[in-house]
Amino acid sequence: xxxxxxxxxxxxxxxxxxxxxxxxxxxxxxxxxxxxxxxxxxxxxxxxxxxxxxxxxxxxxxxxxxxxxxxxxxxxxxxxxxxxxxxxxxxxxxxxxxxxxxxxxxxxxxxxxxxxxxxxxxxxxxxxxxxxxxxxxxxxxxxxxxxxxxxxxxxxxxxxxxxxxxxxxxxxxxxxxxxxxxxxxxxxxxxxxxxxxxxxxxxxxxxxxxxxxxxxxxxxxxxxxxxxxxxxxxxxxxxxxxxxxxxxxxxxxxxxxxxxxxxxxxxxxxxxxxxxxxxxxxxxxxxxxxxxxxxxxxxxxxxxxxxxxxxxxxxxxxxxxxx
Amino acid sequence: xxxxxxxxxxxxxxxxxxxxxxxxxxxxxxxxxxxxxxxxxxxxxxxxxxxxxxxxxxxxxxxxxxxxxxxxxxxxxxxxxxxxxxxxxxxxxxxxxxxxxxxxxxxxxxxxxxxxxxxxxxxxxxxxxxxxxxxxxxxxxxxxxxxxxxxxxxxxxxxxxxxxxxxxxxxxxxxxxxxxxxxxxxxxxxxxxxxxxxxxxxxxxxxxxxxxxxxxxxxxxxxxxxxxxxxxxxxxxxxxxxxxxxxxxxxxxxxxxxxxxxxxxxxxxxxxxxxxxxxxxxxxxxxxxxxxxxxxxxxxxxxxxxxxxxxxxxxxxxxxxx
Numbered sequence: 108x109x110x111x112x113x114x115x116x117x118x119x120x121x122x123x124x125x126x127x128x129x130x131x132x133x134x135x136x137x138x139x140x141x142x143x144x145x146x147x148x149x150x151x152x153x154x155x156x157x158x159x160x161x162x163x164x165x166x167x168x169x170x171x172x173x174x175x176x177x178x179x180x181x182x183x184x185x186x187x188x189x190x191x192x193x194x195x196x197x198x199x200x201x202x203x204x205x206x207x208x209x210x211x212x213x214x215x216x217x218x219x220x221x222x223x224x225x226x227x228x229x230x231x232x233x234x235x236x237x238x239x240x241x242x243x244x245x246x247x248x249x250x251x252x253x254x255x256x257x258x259x260x261x262x263x264x265x266x267x268x269x270x271x272x273x274x275x276x277x278x279x280x281x282x283x284x285x286x287x288x289x290x291x292x293x294x295x296x297x298x299x300x301x302x303x304x305x306x307x308x309x310x311x312x313x314x315x316x317x318x319x320x321x322x323x324x325x326x327x328x329x330x331x332x333x334x335x336x337x338x339x340x341x342x343x344x345x346x347x348x349x350x351x352x353x354x355x356x357x358x359x360x361x362x363x364x365x366x367x368x369x370x371x372x373x374x375x376x377x378x379x380x381x382x383x384x385x386x387x388x389x390x391x392x393x394x395x396x397x398x399x400x401x402x403x404x405x406x407x408x409x410x411x412x413x414x415x416x417x418x419x420x421x422x423x424x425x426x427x428x429x430x
Numbered sequence: 431x432x433x434x435x436x437x438x439x440x441x442x443x444x445x446x447x448x449x450x451x452x453x454x455x456x457x458x459x460x461x462x463x464x465x466x467x468x469x470x471x472x473x474x475x476x477x478x479x480x481x482x483x484x485x486x487x488x489x490x491x492x493x494x495x496x497x498x499x500x501x502x503x504x505x506x507x508x509x510x511x512x513x514x515x516x517x518x519x520x521x522x523x524x525x526x527x528x529x530x531x532x533x534x535x536x537x538x539x540x541x542x543x544x545x546x547x548x549x550x551x552x553x554x555x556x557x558x559x560x561x562x563x564x565x566x567x568x569x570x571x572x573x574x575x576x577x578x579x580x581x582x583x584x585x586x587x588x589x590x591x592x593x594x595x596x597x598x599x600x601x602x603x604x605x606x607x608x609x610x611x612x613x614x615x616x617x618x619x620x621x622x623x624x625x626x627x628x629x630x631x632x633x634x635x636x637x638x639x640x641x642x643x644x645x646x647x648x649x650x651x652x653x654x655x656x657x658x659x660x661x662x663x664x665x666x667x668x669x670x671x672x673x674x675x676x677x678x679x680x681x682x683x684x685x686x687x688x689x690x691x692x693x694x695x696x697x698x699x700x701x702x703x704x705x706x707x708x709x710x711x712x713x714x715x716x717x718x719x720x721x722x723x724x725x726x727x728x729x730x731x732x733x734x735x736x737x738x739x740x741x742x743x744x745x746x747x748x749x750x751x752x
């Protein structure tokens with residue numbers, strides 16, 4: 108194995124993000140030499156990355172679990188739990204915890220159904236979760252008939268959207284994300300669950316022969332992924348304060364892209380959540396840069412596609428057939 | 431003996447369920463819409479189904495070769511915007527044929543770009559074609575920022591109502607595709623396709639030109655997407671850069687309902703073709719069953735999930751018993 112690029116994908120993505128951000132200062136309407144504006148912009152981009160990052164967490168788990176693992180239902184689960192939170196809380200601080208549990212529970216239930224279809228009925232994850240996404244969207248449409256009434260609670264805005272304190276301008280969402288990232292690292296690297304998840308991602312047969320409960324792990328991975336998407340929905344509505352039927356869908360494919368950019372193999376068995384976090388930051392950064400550059404939508408999409416291709420060409424390459 | 435024949439049917443003919451679903455869907459549709467098999471209604475339906483059928487066939491070939499193509503919808507959009515802006519409502523039929531040829535080239539080029547990144551640079555198919563879907567979708571939007579443009583009515587009319595010998599045009603197109611596929615299947619390329627999709631490493635070690643086969647599946651898919659784009663443009667008669675966006679995931683679902691496994695190397699093209707028709711008929715059934723508009727999305731999704739789950743349920747049940 109030639110070690111030409113000893114640098115790890117998460118680090119590479121992070122370096123790319125920093126370089127891009129520094130370069131963006133040179134743009135006509137960039138921050139220029141104003142450090143105050145630069146800092147505010149950087150923090151804002153990080154704050155926006157949080158939501159994509161959290162939604163990419165569940166995606167990371169199912170992708171690591173291998174066997175073409177993917178969760179295409181996460182976008183609609185985000186919408187569903189955002190709406191459920193919005194309706195349940197209805198402006199009252201004391202119902203926030205209940206809404207959080209509902210979000211996690213409903214997400215986990217959808218994930219469990221995904222896992223059951225994939226594990227027991229041998230439906231490929233791509234179409235199973237795609238079908239489930241349709242079912243969830245259908246349920247949302249019926250449940251609220253196109254409009255919902257509710258309100259988020261002040262405490263949610265305080266804990267998610269606002270900075271830590273007036274003197275420390277670090278958004279709370281970012282702190283939640285850091286704690287979350289640490290927990291994800293613990294889960295993946297320091298628990299039996301994490302070890303087994305990588306094991307089934309590499310090879311299900313050898314994992315099974317080594318005593319891993321493959322069926323149980325698969326169900327757990329999809330349920331947890333659903334619950335994390337549910338948590339994402341809870342956070343997103345806490346940040347935006349409004350809900351709409353298309354709230355979660357725009358996060359879906361970017362969440363997969365974030366995982367890939369972070370160096371997690373889409374074929375499973377290899378990856379990290381740090382990578383997905385870095386990927387979420389890079390993607391959010393590029394998207395917001397393209398927006399501030401005021402390019403037409405068509406050019407924006409083309410540049411985003413090109414950048415993505417460039418990034419995965421750099422370290423997303425698979426093994427050569429000839430060895 | 432009976433059990434053996436069932437297992438044989440399942441493994442040797444993965445399209446078996448697709449045929450059952452199709453027949454079932456046709457029967458239900460026939461009950462709800464008794465004039466379904468009249469020449470006019472049949473043509474009306476098939477001309478709507480044909481674009482997604484064409485797209486699904488291309489998708490099926492990529493999937494058989496072990497890949498997936500998320501950019502096909504964007505290629506449809508490119509072709510649609512090229513035709514709608516360059517030919518125009520008052521363009522001549524000759525101009526239309528000329529730009530149809532250009533569209534096919536554009537589709538093949540889009541597929542070749544995908545193929546280059548995936549087969550030669552060895553990037554992961556889902557994420558690569560997702561990236562190029564932005565590239566192509568953005569390009570389509572660049573050609574035609576706002577919906578508009580069009581193609582001459584005389585050409586659109588050929589697609590919409592030409593029924594040679596009383597049989598809708600779509601039948602001839604689907605028949606030609608199936609014949610071409612069966613020819614391809616019998617050639618060395620057909621063998622290679624299944625070998626690469628089944629296990630690329632093993633195929634490589636037995637001297638199958640893996641890279642070249644993978645590359646060509648994406649070119650075929652690009653060409654089929656271009657054909658699909660031509661069909662949908664002739665159907666709608668106008669241009670819209672977002673026209674193909676919703677078609678991509680439908681084509682993947684149709685492939686799987688058609689019994690072709692996403693893991694590659696298992697299945698065929700006839701099954702996915704039937705899968706695409708079934709999805710179209712399901713949409714028909716839903717509109718004829720007078721389901722409340724609010725319920726449509728859920729009912730359709732539930733039917734699709736049920737269709738996906740049925741083979742699994744039957745196998746599970748049989749294994750428990752046997």
